[in-house]
Every structure is written in C-alpha cells, then in structure tokens.
Amino acid sequence: MNVLAAQEWAGRMAEHAARADALTAAHRARRARRERHAIEDFLFDYYGTRPAALRRWHPGPGVALAPGGDGPAPHAGWKYYATDTDGVVRLDLERYRAERGTTVGFIAGLLGATASRPAHLGCFGLHEWAMVYGADEHRHPLPLRLGRAGTDAVVEAHQIRCSHFDAFRFFTPQARGFNRLRPTRESQVELEQPGCLHAAMDCFKWATKLGPGAPGGLTLDCFALAGEIRLLDMRASPYDLSSYGQAPVRIETPEGKAEYMARQRELTGRAAVLRSRLLEACAALV
Incomplete structure (x- = not known):
C-alpha cells in the first residue's frame, strides 16, 4: 500500500x-x-x-x-x-x-475482449447518417448539410458495418438493413472491437462505472478523449455544424474518408492505452 x-x-x-x-x-x-x-x-x-x-x-x-x-x-x-x-x-x-465485483468482472471481460481483437477502421462514422436516414425529425435541431435526399443517398451508397449496439439501436428502422451486423446487448462482448470510436468513448463510461475504483486522473483522461471523439463523430455526421464554427469531415468524398480514417487511427491508439489502464485498475480491484 x-x-x-x-x-x-x-x-x-x-x-x-x-x-x-x-x-x-x-x-x-x-x-x-x-x-x-x-x-x-x-x-x-x-x-x-x-x-x-x-x-x-x-x-x-x-x-x-x-x-x-x-x-x-x-x-x-x-x-x-x-x-x-x-x-x-x-x-x-x-x-x-462485495457490492461491485460483478460489475468489475463484466467491465474487465468486455475491455479484455475488445483489446484482443484487431481494429477495424473505415466505418466513416456512418452510424450518425443511419440515425437520420428516411426521417423527417432528427435528434439534433440542426440542418442536414446535404439535405434529406442527399443524406439518404450517402447511406444507400455504402455498406455499413456498425458493431456497437448503443449506436445501432438508434438507427432508423429503414436504415437497419444497411448494416452488415446485428449487434445486441447480449452480443456486446462478442462484437466490440477497438477501432470503433463509440467503444473508445465508452472508456469513460467504464471509468465512471468503476467509480472510486478508477484513479481520478484516468477518469479525466477518458473524459477528455471522449470529448475529442464526440467532436469527430459530429464533424463527420450529416449535420451542418457551421453554427458552432466546425467544418465538416466530408466522409462522402475520398478526401473526407482519408481524413476520417487518419483521425480514427490516432484516436484508436490513444484509447488502447486508456483501455489497458482500465484493465490494470480492474485487476487491482479483484
């Protein structure tokens, strides 16, 4: 001690x-x-x-x-x-x-399984596009930068491979068929992979679930990285963020895809370090 x-x-x-x-x-x-x-x-x-x-x-x-x-x-x-x-x-x-051991075991199992897999890049943040596909109302009161028809066309032109249940569950019913996978809560441990930026953001969720079992600096590191990922998530989304002074990552173009993948690779590497530190905390707790 x-x-x-x-x-x-x-x-x-x-x-x-x-x-x-x-x-x-x-x-x-x-x-x-x-x-x-x-x-x-x-x-x-x-x-x-x-x-x-x-x-x-x-x-x-x-x-x-x-x-x-x-x-x-x-x-x-x-x-x-x-x-x-x-x-x-x-x-x-x-x-x-006695009170949190089951939670710690689940977190360690999920993070360990995620870390053991190769990172699949190139999803291009299309989950955000699938969340507005064919819909008249959206989660955010922002205009679509390509309009509804242009946004739908981007979804229809791509094959989506979203492995994260908490992203997939917000797909519109019309968009679900474009996804190659059918992630569920039950298959979360089986499907999550380190290249998924939502899985990387969730490092913050797992740090908060550990509560006092996670060193405070680690929790803030996870929060800060989640903020960077969230910004990329929205910049690559179909929303027009000009009201926030944010330029889009135009994933519907080759140049935008390259920009997204480069940033995704960098964030994935940083998340891997945090995931390892979370696993070390879990090992010390159990």
Missing part, C-alpha cells in the same frame, strides 16, 4: 479539481444560461456526467491517504472508503468487491 502524505494528496486533489473545472467550464456556463449544445452536451446527457462528481479525486486501489493536521482525508466520508485506527484512509476493497 502506497501511503501519500497529506501535503501530496491535497495537492493532487487540488490539481484534479482544477483540471475537471477547466474541462467542464463551458458546459457549466451554458447550463447557467440554459443553453444547449448539440456536440458537447452528449457527454453529460448520454453518460450522465455530473461536473461535481468529475472533480472528486480518487487515488485508486493500492493508494492510501495519511491524515493531516485537520484529521483524516475527506475521503473518509465518501462511499467505499475506510479509515484505519491511525487515521489512514483507503479504499475499502472488501466492501467494494
């Missing part, structure tokens, strides 16, 4: 909170003005992210916090932490395993 002195853990807490505040500043300002953002709100709405929870620093398994002049670390009052007789605060692994 690595026991951090009070000065060290207090500094880490402050640095973590400052980084979390910087990552969520724009969202919090918009929320105060009751403004919506079609790109960035996804991380907060879909993943149920709360800025206050993000700024809480967790040391992770194997790290304990020595008491300071004011007594034990504030973690002493947080769920899944225990305080020893000498005032040292640590993750209560016995309780955590």
